[in-house]
Amino acid sequence: MKNSFPQRVAVIGTGYVGLGTAGLLAHIGYQVTGIDIDPAKIAQLQRGEVPIHEPGLEGLLAGQEERLTWTTSYEAITEADVIFICVGTPPGPDGTPNLNYVTSAAASLAPFLNGHAQIIVNKSTVPIGTGDYVQRLLEDHSPNFDETRHRVVSNPEFLREGTALSDSLYPDRLVMGGHPDAVDYLARLYAPLIEQTFVPPAGTPRPDSYTRPAVVRTTLQSAEMIKYAANAFLALKISFANEIGGLCERVGADIQEVSTGIGFDGRIGHRFLQAGLGWGGSCFGKDTQGLISAGREHSYAMPILQAAIDVNYRQRQLVIDKLIRHLKSLKGKRITVLGMAFKPNTDDLRDAPAHDLIARLTQLGAVVTAHDPVAMPRASREWAHLTYTAAADAATALVRADAVIIATEWDEYVQLNWSELVGTMRRPLIIDARNILRDALPAQVEQIGREAAHYQPEQVLE
Known part of the structure; x- marks a missing residue:
């Protein structure tokens, strides 16, 4: 994992976080496949229609058609170096987050993990300890699982709806929690964002006072807690x-x-x-x-x-x-x-x-x-x-x-x-x-x- 460099990305979930993540990563140079189990939503995206209202998002996605593909099939996981889980965690009746979508995504992607270095990045807001749970799910459902190549990282999002593009492109901090090797791997993926070497989209210019985001490297549990506490x-x-x-x-x-x-x-x-x-x-x-x-x-x-x-x-x-x-x-x-x-x-x-x-x-x-x-x-x-x-x-x-x-x-x-x-x-x-x-x-x-x-x-x- 230390000697490789991520090139292809899969994003599971096409809601506010998933679409923003896919658009961002395509814009800074990666080949991105967006995955969703809803055929109607995927059909919309394939037609160039954005299923949510977020200023600037439609233009960003339209400008990355050569780097973005949309599918309902998890087979894209086999080619991906980094897999982002961006699904919802709605509250249950007692306030406890419902992890059904997270566990379903993890169980569905696991069979497609293979022999090359792949990290699974949880951007969904999840209870503390979920990263370890997802790691166990991958072990249980993947015949090719190897803990030295397949690791889970918590990388919570801090987006505000209505300003999600600006928050994604010019964040105040990037939080990454997990095994140090996996965190290093994700940091390499984010290098253009961390160093701000990309060309800003026309509709979302880089603020004059902005320099670069702070990078917080920590454990899975601390990263999960940071999101909740913030x-x-x-x-x-x-x-x-x-x-x-x-x-x-x-x-x-x-x-x-x-x-x-x-x-x-x-x-x-x-x-x-x-x-x-x-x-x-x-x-x-x-x-x-x-x-x-x-x-x-x-x-x-x-x-x-x-x-x-x-x-x-x-x-x-x-x-x-x-x-x-x-x-x-x-x-x-x-x-x-x-x-x-x-x-x-x-x-x-x-x-x-x-x-x-x-x-x-x-x-x-x-x-x-x-x-x-x-x-x-x-x-x-x-x-x-x-x-x-x-x-x-x-x-x-x-x-x-x-x-x-x-x-x-x-x-x-x-x-x-x-x-x-x-x-x-x-x-x-x-x-x-x-x-x-x-x-x-x-x-x-x-x-x-x-x-x-x-x-x-x-x-x-x-």
Whole structure:
């Protein structure tokens, strides 16, 4: 393994992480085969269609057609020097990550391992100890397994949906955990990324201040823990901002000014201190629950993480409470929800706060209209169990609404002519759950962690 150099790559899984990994490695010069058991998804990719919304990804993949192939067959493993496992690990009912996709991928690739050096890289977010488990699965399912040639490395991803390309091409750190020989092998694969010798894609230029990523070489267990701990800490920061924001509302302070003030402390920083509707998506909730579950397995309580989760989901009810305080009963009221994806610049609906808002509003008797710039087609499939009317555009969604909730901070919503649009509402009430509105408006505006501006509408449309 020490004397060879990786040339061909296989990537198992074509979700956000898998597609980003495949596109990155093809761009820096490798022959990459993407593998997925979903024939429909592979057919899409073979037609040049990207099944997810991620800015810049479609252009990156389109520019690497000679280096990228897509298949449902695991036979590509026989030629691969490095095999990345990039499959989902959704939480189970008790918060424990479901490893079925990881174990299935490992068992499926194992028979195709052969006599040359191959390392298996786990990029999926997995519980501590999973790398050792995958190593055992390879031993059990591969007739050609050789522990000197076939090793498992943990190489967690730290991508943010919406900025995944930039995060992939210009990472702040690369974490690689496993046997030193296997880590060296993966580092050679990443050499163009570490040294930043590649030509940046046209749509994702290298930041002027960027130099190169830090490289963290460690054990399997530490690498797995680094991923969980990083996401849990960021989740803590968001929940802390929201908890302080709740007190700010009661004492007359402004959470945005408070966050700015404390963020100048270099030990704290400004990032992830935005109060609002709380986190969503596939990472923070799952990873904090995953750590709590790991602690439970080892009889170790983690009350700080549990409190972060409790505060986060309390924010969703807080928005409903603000609405009820103004409208009293919600029965028959027309409520507009702007934003369905859990964050802007993605169509990912996993654990999106808007889902819980729509479900609760409907339960309380409201008539819900919803809009999102990119996520509505996906919502029509994944949220078929919810009752709402999909609006063609944000302006239409506001017509004769009794209130609007801004649930996702899309730029499109920031740039709306709010002064004009509130005139089309039945009642000019805005619950700005992402604190994106800055200008005074002829409306009652409620934000998170800021004292609400008092406004008495001149008339109510009937």
